[in-house]
Amino acid sequence: MSLSQRQTVIETVSLTKTFKDFWGRNKVRAVCDLNLQIHKGEVFGLLGPNGSGKTTTIKILLGLLYPTSGRARIFEKSPTNVEVKSRIGYLPEETRLYQFLDSLETLDFYGRIFNLEKSERDKRTEALVDMVGLGPAASRPVGQYSKGMARRIGLAQSLINDPDLLILDEPTSGLDPIGTRQIKDLLIELKKRGKTILLSSHLLADVEDVCDRVAIMYGGKLLCCGPIEELLAQQDMTQILTENLQADQLSKLGQYLEHELGCKVISVGSPRDRLERFFLRMVQQAQSQMGTSGALAGGKVSEFLRGSGEADTGKALLQKLMAEEELSPESRQVAQDISKPQPQTVQRDVLEQLVTEQKAEPELPQSPLPDPTRREPLKQEQIDRNLLDGLTKHDRPNGSGG
Amino acid sequence: MRKVWAIVRLTIAESIRTRVAIAFVLLLAGVMVLLISTASGDGTVAGKIQMFMSYSMGLTYFLLALLVIFLACRTLDQDIQSQRIDSLASKPLARWQLLLGRWLGIVLLALFLFILSMGTTYTMVRLYARSAKEKTQDKFKIDNQILVARRGFMPPLPDVSGQVEKRIAELKAQGNMPQNRGYTDVQKMIGDELIRQTRTVNPRQQGIWVFKGLPKPQQGEVVLTLRYKYEPSITTTRDKESNLRGDTIYGQWIIGRREAKNVYITSPMEKPYRTLQELNIPINAIDPDGSLTIAFINGDPREVAVHFPPQDGIEILVHEGTFEPNFIRTAIIIFSAIVFLTTLALACGTFLSFPIASLVALSAFFVGIGGNFLYEAMGKFGDETVLNTFVRVIGGLLSGKDVLNNCERLISLISLQIIPVLDASVFTSKLIDGRIIDWNDVAGQFGNLVILKAGVLAIFAIFVFSRRELGKITV
Numbered sequence: 001m002s003l004s005q006r007q008t009v010i011e012t013v014s015l016t017k018t019f020k021d022f023w024g025r026n027k028v029r030a031v032c033d034l035n036l037q038i039h040k041g042e043v044f045g046l047l048g049p050n051g052s053g054k055t056t057t058i059k060i061l062l063g064l065l066y067p068t069s070g071r072a073r074i075f076e077k078s079p080t081n082v083e084v085k086s087r088i089g090y091l092p093e094e095t096r097l098y099q100f101l102d103s104l105e106t107l108d109f110y111g112r113i114f115n116l117e118k119s120e121r122d123k124r125t126e127a128l129v130d131m132v133g134l135g136p137a138a139s140r141p142v143g144q145y146s147k148g149m150a151r152r153i154g155l156a157q158s159l160i161n162d163p164d165l166l167i168l169d170e171p172t173s174g175l176d177p178i179g180t181r182q183i184k185d186l187l188i189e190l191k192k193r194g195k196t197i198l199l200s201s202h203l204l205a206d207v208e209d210v211c212d213r214v215a216i217m218y219g220g221k222l223l224c225c226g227p228i229e230e231l232l233a234q235q236d237m238t239q240i241l242t243e244n245l246q247a248d249q250l251s252k253l254g255q256y257l258e259h260e261l262g263c264k265v266i267s268v269g270s271p272r273d274r275l276e277r278f279f280l281r282m283v284q285q286a287q288s289q290m291g292t293s294g295a296l297a298g299g300k301v302s303e304f305l306r307g308s309g310e311a312d313t314g315k316a317l318l319q320k321l322m323a324e325e326e327l328s329p330e331s332r333q334v335a336q337d338i339s340k341p342q343p344q345t346v347q348r349d350v351l352e353q354l355v356t357e358q359k360a361e362p363e364l365p366q367s368p369l370p371d372p373t374r375r376e377p378l379k380q381e382q383i384d385r386n387l388l389d390g391l392t393k394h395d396r397p398n399g400s401g402g
Numbered sequence: 403m404r405k406v407w408a409i410v411r412l413t414i415a416e417s418i419r420t421r422v423a424i425a426f427v428l429l430l431a432g433v434m435v436l437l438i439s440t441a442s443g444d445g446t447v448a449g450k451i452q453m454f455m456s457y458s459m460g461l462t463y464f465l466l467a468l469l470v471i472f473l474a475c476r477t478l479d480q481d482i483q484s485q486r487i488d489s490l491a492s493k494p495l496a497r498w499q500l501l502l503g504r505w506l507g508i509v510l511l512a513l514f515l516f517i518l519s520m521g522t523t524y525t526m527v528r529l530y531a532r533s534a535k536e537k538t539q540d541k542f543k544i545d546n547q548i549l550v551a552r553r554g555f556m557p558p559l560p561d562v563s564g565q566v567e568k569r570i571a572e573l574k575a576q577g578n579m580p581q582n583r584g585y586t587d588v589q590k591m592i593g594d595e596l597i598r599q600t601r602t603v604n605p606r607q608q609g610i611w612v613f614k615g616l617p618k619p620q621q622g623e624v625v626l627t628l629r630y631k632y633e634p635s636i637t638t639t640r641d642k643e644s645n646l647r648g649d650t651i652y653g654q655w656i657i658g659r660r661e662a663k664n665v666y667i668t669s670p671m672e673k674p675y676r677t678l679q680e681l682n683i684p685i686n687a688i689d690p691d692g693s694l695t696i697a698f699i700n701g702d703p704r705e706v707a708v709h710f711p712p713q714d715g716i717e718i719l720v721h722e723g724t725f726e727p728n729f730i731r732t733a734i735i736i737f738s739a740i741v742f743l744t745t746l747a748l749a750c751g752t753f754l755s756f757p758i759a760s761l762v763a764l765s766a767f768f769v770g771i772g773g774n775f776l777y778e779a780m781g782k783f784g785d786e787t788v789l790n791t792f793v794r795v796i797g798g799l800l801s802g803k804d805v806l807n808n809c810e811r812l813i814s815l816i817s818l819q820i821i822p823v824l825d826a827s828v829f830t831s832k833l834i835d836g837r838i839i840d841w842n843d844v845a846g847q848f849g850n851l852v853i854l855k856a857g858v859l860a861i862f863a864i865f866v867f868s869r870r871e872l873g874k875i876t877v
Contacts, residue, residue: 019875030875056875062492064873086494096486098412100419112408113493157489 009165009196010038010061014070017056017220030056032220033070038198038213043191045211045228046200053220054200055093058169061198062090074165086114089163093170093200095154099143103134103153106142107160114161121160128156133179147174155183166190167198172206184210208232237266244270405495409503414511417473423511426469430519433461438526447534448543451527452834456827458526462519463736463826466512467743471763473508474747478867479756487872497868501748505860508744516740520733524726546625547680551723551838554629557611557696557716562596601710602635603700608656609710613694613718626688627719628655628681628696635707638675644703650674651708656697658687670701678714694718722838731844732833736826738851743767743824745856749863753870769817770824788815822855 015034021027031053038044046054059065060072063079077084097106104125111121129138132152137145142153151174158166166187172180180203187197187210201207207214208228215225224231245253250268257263417423441454481487490500531549534541569592573579580588603609632651640648652672658665664686673679688694696716700708710716746766750759791812798805832839 059488059873059875062488062873064488064491065871065875082494082496085492088492090489090492092485092488094485096484097489098416098486100416101412105415109408109412110489110493113405113490113495115404115494154489 006039006041008037008073009040009042009075010036010044010198011073011076012036012057012061012070013072015057015060015067015072016069017053017060017065018068030220031060031067034217034220034222036215036222036225038196040196041191041194042213043187043197043199043211045207045214046198046217047202047204047207047214048217049202051219052217054217055169056220057217058090058167058198058200061167062088086161087164089158089161089166091154091158091166091168091171093173095147095150095174097142097150097153097157100141102141103129103138103156106153107156110157110160116161124160124162128159129153132156132182148176148179151175152179155186159186163195165196165198169200170202171199172201172203180206238263406499406503406506409495409500410507410510413473413477413504413507416477417507417511422469422473423515426465426515427518430462430465430515433465434458434519434522434526437461446540446543447530448540448548451530451544451548454530455523455527455834456830458519458523459732459736459830459833460827462516462523463739466516466519466740467767467824468764469515470508470512470740470744471747471760471767473511474504474744475751475754475759475763476756477504477508478748478751479754479759482872482874483755485874488874491872498864501752501860501863501867505744505748508748509741512740512744513737516733516737520729524729546682546721546836547627548834548836549725550721550836551725551728552627552719552836553722553838553840555613555616555718555720556712557613559597559712560600562593562600565596566592597712598709601712601715603653603698603708603710605700605702605705605707608697608699609708610695610697611716613696614692616688616692616694616718617720617722618688618690618692625721626683626685626694628657628683629678629714629717629719630681630698630710631678631714632675633709633711634675635709638702638704638706641704646672646702646704651700651706652702653708654699654701655681656699657683657694659689659695662689675708680719719837725836728833728839731839731841732829734844735829735839735847738848739770739822739824739826742822742851742856742859745859745863749859749866752863752867766821767824769821772825786811786815788812788819791815822851 012034015031015036016029017031018026019028019030030051034053034057036057046057048054056065060067061074061079063081063085072079074081075084075087098109101109107125107128108121111124116124129135132155134149134152134156137149142150145153151171155168155171158168168183171183175183184206187199190197191210197210199207199211211228213225213227214231216223254265254268257265437454437457441450441457481490491497527549531544534544566589570579570585570588573588583591601609634651638646638648638650640646644652646652650672652670654670655668656665657667664684666683666687668681696718698708698710700706702708743763747759747763750762754762791808795805795808795812798808829839829843
């Protein structure tokens with residue numbers, strides 16, 4: 001099934017939002033003539049610098065703001081439709097919860113809003129608190145949480161209804177690398193189950209890791225939109241990965257490429273590990289040796305979100321089977337690719353080890369196997385990306401819209 | 403309904419855990435302790451009870467009104483300003499459910515605090531009553547004039563319409579009709595004066611009034627109360643010859659028909675004027691047909707005419723019920739005003755920020771407290787209605803005359819129609835006087851404040867809030 005034939009979950013048609021001042025004069029055009037289509041089972045990234053209209057778009061999609069012109073549809077219904085919201089999970093840009101409630105009460109409250117039965121609420125509440133690693137702090141009021149801890153409980157509340165559509169606005173903002181990694185794992189799990197995810201983020205590496213398609217906005221307008229591989233592919237270059245080569249072998253290879261094939265060698269170097277993976281290894285070592293009063297690394301993705309295990313009783317199991325049945329060949333292919341022993345999967349194992357507090361192995365954990373399907377960025381690209389990430393994250397003022 | 407209850411629980415938890423409700427309870431407890439330790443009234447236990455009830459109920463109402471206005475104005479604004487509303491409104495929760503939950507949460511919290519406070523008031527009143535010595539005038543007053551529910555009967559007003567028309571015809575014939583007064587005004591003035599004359603007893607004469615429709619005497623009911631207040635035609639001074647004090651009137655009451663078997667004649671009494679007096683009379687003075695004749699003999703030697711004002715000059719109070727149901731009915735009426743204020747404040751909070759919403763709600767509250775004063779002022783409007791004043795405004799706009807004056811009167815008239823009387827002292831005064839507040843009063847206040855006016859405000863609030871953009875964006 002082609003992308004266009006899959007069910008459209010989010011659609012905007014010439015969506016425009018203009019904010020007016022007290023006298024009704026146009027002040028800011030936050031979103032301008034936005035046309036988007038997000039399909040079932042997609043992880044869609046919404047990118048753009050500060051003030052590009054990302055958060056405004058999301059708030060229109062949730063019925064929190066109304067479009068000045070154009071229209072937005074979610075599951076083919078108006079965003080203000082109350083029933084359609086039972087299928088949506090939303091993590092706002094800033095986690096603002098009722099500060100006098102603790103984690104369990106917070107999740108129980110939102111569970112009630114979703115009309116969940118008490119037994120189901122209790123089960124999900126407990127599972128989500130464990131999943132986001134807030135078990136030891138569950139009885140503390142949310143108002144006493146650090147930003148990262150509040151972010152975790154914010155994420156948990158967005159998942160209480162096991163949503164079909166998850167909208168995450170800057171989900172990794174304020175999270176440590178472990179939490180960030182965990183969110184990526186979660187997104188992958190949800191994607192496997194055919195869930196649709198709209199992800200807005202400044203952190204380009206996060207988006208690149210999990211998104212199928214991205215849209216880049218600037219000044220409220222859509223600059224480009226498409227599959228991430230297509231957008232990032234450099235068609236005029238080729239990268240070859242081999243085992244480590246000696247200097248003379250490199251020299252011979254270079255001569256062969258230049259003289260025999262007429263290709264110019266631009267750069268030669270060793271592939272670098274990503275800082276995120278390095279950080280995780282270090283923390284894993286530390287955590288096996290000492291405790292912490294803060295948030296833990298977080299547990300496995302909850303069973304009810306994975307749609308397996310104990311939660312797979314009756315209806316839940318049927319839903320899971322149905323969800324997998326409905327996957328299109330394209331998305332199934334993507335899901336299979338992801339399920340291969342890739343870095344992400346290896347890192348999930350690392351996370352599990354962190355949570356279970358196993359004794360540190362005498363030697364460092366093995367480096368993840370290189371994924372032959374994955375393009376390792378060149379050195380210069382890494383520098384550029386890190387610089388971009390650093391700039392966009394650093395520049396972001398508190399509470400500003402996207 | 404589970405969703406609404408979730409919001410209700412959240413609202414109550416918020417009020418308690420942010421210590422707003424606790425601060426209110428402590429404040430109220432402090433006020434109660436202060437009242438208990440200082441209330442003394444006129445030195446009698448009866449006076450102490452009346453003073454304590456009046457102040458504790460009045461303060462409970464006032465503090466609770468401030469609390470609900472504060473909570474209701476703040477709740478939505480705080481959700482929106484803190485952007486907590488983003489998480490809430492993106493869930494399957496209709497806007498009306500959010501409003502209903504918030505409203506119900508505040509009302510239930512207020513109800514709990516109200517019951518707590520009224521329960522304390524009732525307990526203290528009963529403890530005070532028990533402390534009064536048996537077989538004393540004080541105890542008699544507490545049992546028969548305060549902790550009871552008595553219905554008041556006024557003597558029927560005479561029909562003076564014929565005399566009024568005759569007098570107007572005479573004035574017209576003489577060309578003496580006032581030019582600056584409307585016909586209705588003149589009619590009312592003449593009627594009032596004629597009625598006043600029927601309530602005036604000249605020196606050495608008697609005034610007779612017949613009350614109709616009183617309950618027939620039954621076993622066990624022993625006391626009726628004649629409540630009266632008179633005014634002199636001239637200020638009386640001390641009279642050495644008859645040994646009468648100043649500011650008093652000397653007279654005598656005859657209860658029952660002279661020709662009937664059960665007629666009671668009091669001794670001549672000297673009583674101060676312009677103050678309410680009560681006289682206990684046996685129930686069997688009522689005739690079998692439910693009528694009661696009362697006469698006042700003006701025996702004052704100082705040649706002073708005595709006038710009994712039509713509003714509260716002369717009244718028979720008949721024991722009709724007990725204190726407890728009366729107390730509960732009064733409480734329901736007071737709480738109806740609290741419910742109205744909650745709705746008003748929440749409605750303001752749907753489209754105004756917290757400071758402005760609370761300013762509007764507080765203004766309405768204070769205007770409502772003075773509602774009775776405004777309604778009395780309404781007398782100045784005579785036969786003016788919203789409609790005919792509106793017509794006059796239009797006429798004024800066309801002719802360019804009296805535009806400002808008519809607009810001002812129109813706004814005053816509309817305000818009086820919209821803002822309900824929120825003066826709880828009307829009912830607490832009745833309660834401490836041992837007067838019945840019946841279910842008709844309750845239905846009237848509840849219907850007007852809760853069903854009608856709060857209902858309209860609720861519809862308005864839902865309409866506005868459903869259309870409001872709740873998302874906040876920094877642009």
